Amino acid sequence: MSRKRSPSDTLVRIRGLKFYRGSRAIFDGVDIDVPRGRVTAIMGPSGSGKTTLLKLIGGQLTPDAGTIEVDGLNVHKLSTRELYRLRMRMGMLFQSGALLTDLSVFENVAYPLREHTRLSPSMIRKLVLMKLEAVGLRGAWQLMPSELSGGMARRVALARAIALDPMMIMYDEPFTGQDPISMGVLVQLIRRLNDAARITSVVVSHDVAEASAIADLIYVISNGKVIESGSPQQLREHGGEWTQQFIRGLPDGPVPFHYPAPELEADLFGELP
Amino acid sequence: MDWLAALGRVGLSFAARLGRASLLFVAMLRGLPEMLRRPHLLLEQLLSVGVLTVLIIAVSGIFVGMVLGLQGYYILSRFGAEATLGVMVAASLVRELGPVVTALLFAGRAGSALSAEIGLMKATEQLSGLEMMAVNPEHRVLTPRLIAGILSMPLLAALFSVLGVYGGWFVGVGLLGVDDGTYWAQMQSQIDWSDDVVNGVIKSVVFGVVCSWIAIFQGYDCVPTSEGVSRATTRTVVHSSLAVLGLDFVLTALMFK
Numbered sequence: 001m002s003r004k005r006s007p008s009d010t011l012v013r014i015r016g017l018k019f020y021r022g023s024r025a026i027f028d029g030v031d032i033d034v035p036r037g038r039v040t041a042i043m044g045p046s047g048s049g050k051t052t053l054l055k056l057i058g059g060q061l062t063p064d065a066g067t068i069e070v071d072g073l074n075v076h077k078l079s080t081r082e083l084y085r086l087r088m089r090m091g092m093l094f095q096s097g098a099l100l101t102d103l104s105v106f107e108n109v110a111y112p113l114r115e116h117t118r119l120s121p122s123m124i125r126k127l128v129l130m131k132l133e134a135v136g137l138r139g140a141w142q143l144m145p146s147e148l149s150g151g152m153a154r155r156v157a158l159a160r161a162i163a164l165d166p167m168m169i170m171y172d173e174p175f176t177g178q179d180p181i182s183m184g185v186l187v188q189l190i191r192r193l194n195d196a197a198r199i200t201s202v203v204v205s206h207d208v209a210e211a212s213a214i215a216d217l218i219y220v221i222s223n224g225k226v227i228e229s230g231s232p233q234q235l236r237e238h239g240g241e242w243t244q245q246f247i248r249g250l251p252d253g254p255v256p257f258h259y260p261a262p263e264l265e266a267d268l269f270g271e272l273p
Numbered sequence: 274m275d276w277l278a279a280l281g282r283v284g285l286s287f288a289a290r291l292g293r294a295s296l297l298f299v300a301m302l303r304g305l306p307e308m309l310r311r312p313h314l315l316l317e318q319l320l321s322v323g324v325l326t327v328l329i330i331a332v333s334g335i336f337v338g339m340v341l342g343l344q345g346y347y348i349l350s351r352f353g354a355e356a357t358l359g360v361m362v363a364a365s366l367v368r369e370l371g372p373v374v375t376a377l378l379f380a381g382r383a384g385s386a387l388s389a390e391i392g393l394m395k396a397t398e399q400l401s402g403l404e405m406m407a408v409n410p411e412h413r414v415l416t417p418r419l420i421a422g423i424l425s426m427p428l429l430a431a432l433f434s435v436l437g438v439y440g441g442w443f444v445g446v447g448l449l450g451v452d453d454g455t456y457w458a459q460m461q462s463q464i465d466w467s468d469d470v471v472n473g474v475i476k477s478v479v480f481g482v483v484c485s486w487i488a489i490f491q492g493y494d495c496v497p498t499s500e501g502v503s504r505a506t507t508r509t510v511v512h513s514s515l516a517v518l519g520l521d522f523v524l525t526a527l528m529f530k
Binding site: 055058060084085087088090091092094095096098099100112116157160 | 402
């Protein structure tokens with residue numbers, strides 16, 4: 001079901017990725033290609049290592065084996081200076097928003113501009129207001145993060161992530177815990193930003209409907225491996241048993257309803273452990 | 274042999290933590306040039322770490338000085354030596370109580386706040402967010418806090434000692450009738466600049482380094498959950514207090530041979 005792409009089409013290339021926490025394999029030989037200028041969704045159940053994957057792509061974690069290339073650069077072979085230069089071209093939207101709580105909305109969005117550019121204050125002001133306009137929160141520039149709802153905080157974080165006009169944005173569970181309106185806004189924003197600015201988007205999510213609605217390509221991961229990949233339609237129509245259970249949200253299937261346990265009778269009538 | 278294995282595990286865990294703390298300390302020192310280019314980061318931390326600790330230090334200094342004046346007077350008057358009350362109060366404060374009590378109060382007020390703040394920044398992914406914005410959190414967040422702690426501690430200890438001397442004066446001279454001129458003159462003639470004052474300042478600088486380092490490390494190294502942050506703040510106060518008291522003995526033994 002996976003499509004072959006030429007290397008120049010691929011912004012993020014992951015090959016033979018292995019990552020362990022203690023003796024537990026989070027990734028055990030994962031290959032992923034993220035096409036340039038498209039929305040790629042990485043889906044899988046909770047605890048399958050989706051957030052870890054983003055941290056590996058961003059160089060915050062180091063794999064035990066395998067390579068991750070972003071725009072042709074091997075992330076884990078870069079010096080700190082080179083890695084930081086690469087990160088300036090990558091935005092990341094954290095699940096919690098990760099806004100700096102002692103700074104206002106305006107200052108949060110201005111932060112990367114102040115850090116990495118020598119733009120004049122008036123230019124920074126214009127850029128910040130434009131970024132906030134893009135996420136519909138220009139009117140909230142003077143608020144503090146504590147005064148924002150969860151959805152608004154993520155939109156401000158999104159404005160901050162696009163402040164430096166990055167080549168790609170990684171979204172960590174952008175829809176989790178959002179009300180339907182906020183979710184709809186975020187879905188639309190991610191797609192619109194991707195198309196308008198030709199940004200490459202990597203969306204990590206277990207919200208099937210929302211992720212499928214915006215993704216051009218989906219990778220389904222579980223138990224440290226890529227189970228399947230393809231367009232949302234391909235997965236819906238031709239996905240395997242596991243993928244069908246995940247997409248349709250079936251309580252039982254290849255992923256059993258019951259956590260592995262001894263026979264019920266043995267537990268009920270046997271001796272206490 | 275289980276106890277031996279447990280002892281080994283504790284030893285290895287301690288060595289690993291000490292190694293991580295040392296690496297973090299070096300990383301923070303490497304952030305000094307960046308901090309000097311952005312002095313406002315240091316000023317903000319001097320406010321929160323130093324200025325906001327002034328009140329508790331000032332009030333404690335006055336009361337400790339008053340108690341010293343009272344206790345000192347009762348003991349010295351037995352030997353007819355109440356004229357040396359000023360020396361006793363000043364020497365106790367400048368050599369020992371000023372640096373030590375200030376460090377203990379600093380650990381409780383500013384140290385725990387530092388750990389909680391950094392721990393929460395970790396738990397809410399603010400530190401990861403900075404990393405992904407190509408900003409080094411060790412340099413930008415931690416270094417100014419370390420330097421602010423190191424600069425604040427001797428100033429706070431000096432404030433504690435000065436107000437303590439006045440507290441002792443208030444009780445000794447104001448309430449118990451010790452001669453005002455004798456109180457100050459004895460102090461002036463007996464307190465040595467290098468032996469007493471400078472050594473006291475050295476102690477408070479060392480305590481400033483240790484308390485700030487422990488607080489920052491505990492916050493930065495904590496498990497990013499509410500329980501983890503809570504444990505980190507507790508450990509900050511306990512470890513800082515023990516380190517201050519232990520180091521005080523070592524420094525006293527080295528300085529006042």
